[in-house]
Every structure is written in structure tokens, then in C-alpha cells.
Amino acid sequence: MQPELIETILVDAERRVPLLARHLHRLEHSCKALGYTWGGNAVQSDIMIAALSLNTPGAHRLRLLVARDGSRHIQTAMLPPLPAAQEIMLAPEALRSSEPLLRYKTTYRPWYTKTIEWLPAHPHIFDLVYLNERGELCEGSRSNVYLRLDGDWYTPPVDSGCLPGVQRAELLDTGNVSERVLTLADLHAADEIRLSNALRGWFTVTLRET
Numbered sequence: 001m002q003p004e005l006i007e008t009i010l011v012d013a014e015r016r017v018p019l020l021a022r023h024l025h026r027l028e029h030s031c032k033a034l035g036y037t038w039g040g041n042a043v044q045s046d047i048m049i050a051a052l053s054l055n056t057p058g059a060h061r062l063r064l065l066v067a068r069d070g071s072r073h074i075q076t077a078m079l080p081p082l083p084a085a086q087e088i089m090l091a092p093e094a095l096r097s098s099e100p101l102l103r104y105k106t107t108y109r110p111w112y113t114k115t116i117e118w119l120p121a122h123p124h125i126f127d128l129v130y131l132n133e134r135g136e137l138c139e140g141s142r143s144n145v146y147l148r149l150d151g152d153w154y155t156p157p158v159d160s161g162c163l164p165g166v167q168r169a170e171l172l173d174t175g176n177v178s179e180r181v182l183t184l185a186d187l188h189a190a191d192e193i194r195l196s197n198a199l200r201g202w203f204t205v206t207l208r209e210t
Contacts, residue, residue, distance in 0.1 A: 003108035022166035037070030097161035147190035
């Protein structure tokens with residue numbers, strides 16, 4: 001079975017979709033790069049109809065899946081608040097930076113299977129973060145990672161092996177962060193560590209060693 005493309009989208013309590021333009025841009029790019037049919041303006045219409053149809057209060061998670069032929073379906077769920085204290089751990093496996101599908105958000109993500117199965121039983125850990133075969137910091141299974149070093153924020157380049165997240169793109173374009181190759185030593189030396197994803201924004205975490 002062909003993998004589906006995924007966009008996991010925040011619908012806020014006012015039924016706004018703050019990063020919609022970036023989601024659509026990434027999805028169009030992914031469709032064209034991987035040979036999927038791009039639905040054009042109809043994709044935005046589907047998302048907004050689903051967002052405006054939500055009838056329970058609070059923020060929601062909207063998951064859009066797109067098949068190779070362009071057919072789409074949407075799943076929605078309430079988004080619970082994120083507890084204040086969030087931790088990460090280092091994943092035991094390394095990512096292969098040359099894997100092309102690391103750069104696209106699809107349902108085919110076998111390199112994260114063990115982490116995805118492990119996380120629900122460890123609710124105090126938001127994510128496991130990965131190194132690549134060169135020992136460079138990459139990303140988490142559901143987040144991009146950032147380190148504050150000497151007063152400036154850095155995130156790994158896509159070439160280290162990471163998904164170009166939409167919240168990451170927002171932070172780069174607004175000048176809040178810069179790309180830089182980061183190492184395990186940088187992770188331990190960082191003055192602060194943050195993660196980001198489209199649902200949770202940009203938030204501080206602590207590294208748990210064991």
C-alpha cells in the first residue's frame with residue numbers, strides 16, 4: 001500500500017488555523033516532489049470546512065491524509081493542554097541522514113516505530129530525539145529540536161536528517177532561530193532546549209539522561 005501524506009494541523013479555540021498557509025505550501029511541495037495528485041484550492045476548503053464544523057470548545061488537532069491519487073480524509077480530536085514540565089530523552093537508534101523520506105511527512109515512518117510505541121507508556125517524556133550516523137542532532141519523532149548556545153537559538157539543517165516542520169519554518173523566517181549542525185556535545189552544553197511542532201508551538205524541555 002502506498003503511504004499517505006500527512007499534515008497535522010492546529011485549530012485553535014476560535015476555529016482559526018494559524019499555520020494553514022505553511023501547511024498548504026509544504027503539502028503542495030510534497031505532492032509535486034513525490035508524484036501525488038495535488039488538490040489545489042479544494043484542500044484549503046476541506047480543512048476550513050472541517051475546522052469551522054467543530055462543535056466542542058477548545059483547541060483541536062486536525063489530521064489531513066492525502067493518498068497518491070489526491071483523495072483526502074480528515075480526522076479531528078480535541079487537543080488537551082500541554083503540561084508545563086516536559087522532558088526528552090535520547091533515542092537509542094540513529095537516523096540515516098540520506099533517507100529521502102525523512103524530509104516528507106508520510107504514514108511510512110518505520111524508523112520511529114519503536115519510539116511511537118514506547119511514548120504512550122511514558123507520559124512524562126514528550127519525545128525521543130535522534131542523532132544521525134555522523135553523530136549530528138536531527139529531530140524528535142514528532143518535533144523539531146532547538147538549542148540555545150551563547151545566547152542564540154539553532155536548529156539542525158534538513159541535511160542532518162529532519163522534517164522541515166511548519167513551526168520550524170515560521171521560526172526560521174521570523175529570525176528567531178538559525179540552522180547549524182549540532183552535536184550531542186552541543187545538546188549537553190545548551191543553555192536551554194526547546195522543541196516545536198505545529199500543534200504545540202515552541203516550548204522548553206529538559207533532557208532526561210536515564
